[in-house]
Amino acid sequence: MDRASNPDLAAEVKDTLIKVLELGVDREHLDDRTSLYSPVVGLDSLSLLHFLVAIEKRYGIEIDDEDVMAAKLSDVGSLVDLIRRVTEADGAGH
Secondary structure (H helix, E strand, C coil): CCCCCHHHHHHHHHHHHHHHHCCCCHHHHHHCCCHHHHCCCCCCCHHHHHHHHHHHHHHHHCCCHHHHHHHHEEEEHHHHHHHHHHHHCCCCCC
């Protein structure tokens, strides 16, 4: 999947990640290859849950646990891809 196909969605996902996790970095510090488990992001199960709830509210979607588990989240790009797939399947994509 072309991660750059909707740069607005990628930017919004990154902005939400920064806000929810209180990362204190600019979006430019989060490229698609930035590990979700790096010191920059520091994602854990609770912060992932908070992030997903914020995304669900923003887009009016529901993200199934099965989709999250199947996504094999490892980096920012994989997180953007997950949100893109769910929003497009739900018809809420930008």
